[in-house]
Amino acid sequence: KAGVTxxxxxxxxxxxxxxxxxxxxxxxxxxxxWYQQTPGQGLQFLFEYFSETQRNKxxxxxxxxxxxxxxxxxxxxxxxxxxxxxxxxxxxxSLGGGTQETQYFGPGTRLLVL
Amino acid sequence: DAKTTQPPSMDCAEGRAANxxxxxxxxxxxxxxxxxxxxxxxxxxxxxxxxxxxxxxxMASLIITEDRKSSTLILPHATLRDTAVYYCIVRPDNYGQNFVFGPGTRLSVLx
Numbered sequence: 001k002a003g004v005t006x007x008x009x010x011x012x013x014x015x016x017x018x019x020x021x022x023x024x025x026x027x028x029x030x031x032x033x034w035y036q037q038t039p040g041q042g043l044q045f046l047f048e049y050f051s052e053t054q055r056n057k058x059x060x061x062x063x064x065x066x067x068x069x070x071x072x073x074x075x076x077x078x079x080x081x082x083x084x085x086x087x088x089x090x091x092x093x094s095l096g097g098g099t100q101e102t103q104y105f106g107p108g109t110r111l112l113v114l
Numbered sequence: 115d116a117k118t119t120q121p122p123s124m125d126c127a128e129g130r131a132a133n134x135x136x137x138x139x140x141x142x143x144x145x146x147x148x149x150x151x152x153x154x155x156x157x158x159x160x161x162x163x164x165x166x167x168x169x170x171x172x173m174a175s176l177i178i179t180e181d182r183k184s185s186t187l188i189l190p191h192a193t194l195r196d197t198a199v200y201y202c203i204v205r206p207d208n209y210g211q212n213f214v215f216g217p218g219t220r221l222s223v224l225x
Contacts, residue, residue, distance in 0.1 A: 004157070033212050043158070043201075043215035054213060090157050100146065103213065105157035 001027055004093050012112045013035035018079040021109045025072050025093030032054075032065060033103060037088040040070040046089075049074055050096065078111075086113045117141065117204040123220045126196075134219050136202030139183045146205040147178060148213070149187045152199040158215075159202065161187065192223045203213040 001071050005024045013019050034046040045090040049068035064078040088110050092103040126132040136224040146165050150158040153177040162176045169176045201218040
């Protein structure tokens with residue numbers, strides 16, 4: 001099976017712009033979670049989607065949003081980019097998000113905001 | 115906040131076993147212990163997980179104490195490619211909950 005894929009892998013934006021990142025989960029997986037990783041804060045949970053519904057959300061401002069499509073692919077959007085949004089954005093998928101299910105991570109999208 | 119405590123760094127000689135400890139004294143009965151590792155800004159890689167019993171797979175062994183308050187990840191024959199940050203995570207027991215990552219242990223495998 002193919003693993004979790006994320007596009008693009010690298011991105012450079014300027015402050016005030018918006019960005020959309022994409023994640024394709026492992027085939028058959030219906031839960032997609034997003035995480036942000038920065039040197040200062042480490043890996044932090046953004047939100048999780050299951051069956052096109054946001055089921056769980058971390059402590060991030062409303063500029064961070066996401067959605068999930070019927071084929072389980074997910075996108076996250078960051079509006080009005082700030083310098084502090086520079087980070088590695090990671091997507092992880094699992095079958096249904098249950099406690100006995102392992103999350104498998106993609107390679108990440110590295111975003112640089114100038 | 116992460117429910118685990120790990121040493122910030124460890125060294126291990128190539129070819130020797132790497133034993134990475136993790137304390138999770140507040141773990142509850144249905145919470146699993148997961149281990150992931152992250153090699154230089156790649157996505158975290160799943161290693162192993164367990165509930166009560168010791169577990170082994172092709173990558174590692176997981177030893178969980180009887181009281182479940184601590185565990186040890188064992189890489190039996192560490193190689194240079196095992197140099198990474200290792201995360202020990204206690205997985206909440208509710209649907210929709212997600213991993214809370216701490217700072218992990220930076221393992222350096224030395225030649």
